[in-house]
Amino acid sequence: MRAALARLAADSPVPIFVLAGQGAAGRVDGLRLDPRLRLVDSPRAASLLLVAGRLPRSWLRPALRIHAQMPHPRVTVWWPLGYAPRSLERRFAGVVRVAAQEDVAAVLVRLQQALLRRERASEPDLLPDVDPAPWRGVGPYGQGGKGMTGGVPFGRPLATRAADRDGLELDFLPIRVGPFFPPLPVGLVLELRSQGDLLQEARVVEPAPGRPLPGDVDPVFLRALAEPVPLAALERARARHHLRWLAGMLRFHGLHALAGRALALAEAALVGAAAVRALGRLLERTLALGWATRGVGIVPPEQLRGQPLGPVARAAGLAEDARSVDPAYRALGFTPVTHREGDAHARWRQRLAEAAQALELAERAGDRLLAGGEGVVEAPRGRLTAGGATASPLLELLPALLAGQEWGDAMATVVSLDLPPVEPVQGASGVAA
């Protein structure tokens, strides 16, 4: 029976958990469209761990913990994407490296089948199989002590108490999520304190406050800072960014079929605004999406005024857009789209409308050039200036925004803000892995 089940499993899509390192963001979305693979949101559901791109040193420990959480049989695969350092291979014993010319999906399918046919042994544990502390009470035989169980159950102390909003003394559960927690952008680490399903407190651990983020934008926006670029290329890149984000948001809300459609639109070479608007009508009719996002994570416009926050600011009613003063855009009759509510619902509708608008502009622009070189360009996440990286003002708003929300709403808020992936400080982690 086991052999029959293994054969059945070998023919189904390969469940993989992806650790998207530096330089991997856009490439991982490509894998989602491959019918041979199934990207899962938890290492427990995966049999293959795919490390894509460069894994900075400070992420190695979390990566090892995730590896230890995967069930047997399992294999780690490294997809270097042009990054050379080999220290990852030293720490992950038995990691399979995808060669530059190989099709990564084919490699993953081959490994999965070898695992299930037992032609390949499962990777051993890289972390010791011990609890962080022994479960021992105060008595001579380890029995008794304070609390429900005495001692330290499974090596972890019980939560301490604090007053909740009803004036009751109840347990305060600290939860540190990230850097590879799928609803959050890669690298973001949040320290959340929950009482029941309610977050009482939120703190951003990584990135450190005020640290500039390099931002993950299409290179065409960086080029536009210095030199003239085709306006159509810029707008198509914008639409692609918003559609990719939309796919991630829909995936978070469990609307996988719609997410697949959005991602297919994002990855398609030439897509018309009509297709995006059709997707938008479908999303408007998806009642569950409206219920899950309306009134969630409202950012008041006064906190956003003057900040380079693009769609987030425009979703709150501020018509701030670097494009509206650009002569090339003015010639095309550009006026920024805005929404009023400033909640997660307004934000996805804002990005959807901007994606459709960007594609319309691209169609009308022909081979018109954007002058460029003015040192300012409206990127998908907001205004980009030649000074380069700045700390995202949204990260400073995040603690106040998340406190008092239920878990699901808090995660929906983080998703709706489209935070850029966080990369560890460059100098400190010069050596990969």
Added chain:
Amino acid sequence: MAALGAVLAVFLGALLAFLLLRWAGDILNPTPATAPQRVPFLGGYPPEVHAWNRYHVRYYAMALLFLAFDMEMVFMYPWAEVFVREGMVALVEMLMFIVILVIGILYAWRERALEWA
């Protein structure tokens, strides 16, 4: 005696199904979970404290209201029998009982016991 036999058969059947499922689980995955595998997935960091915690059960007001109306239904089954014999008098008595309960629910509504969180 036949009833006892039926109860025993159901009990034995349930026990057998339970043991079968346990056995199937052990056969399909013979290795017990390791310490890192027992920990919830949080994206790479281990939890600092154990997940056993006491939190406010916010639905308790709704649960109490549900219990009140659940018990009302229990009273209605024997009442149906009485209603056939007594007619209008039984109907009026039941109506009084329900009106008292409805006043209770209106009170709970006014006190915002039906609002979630």
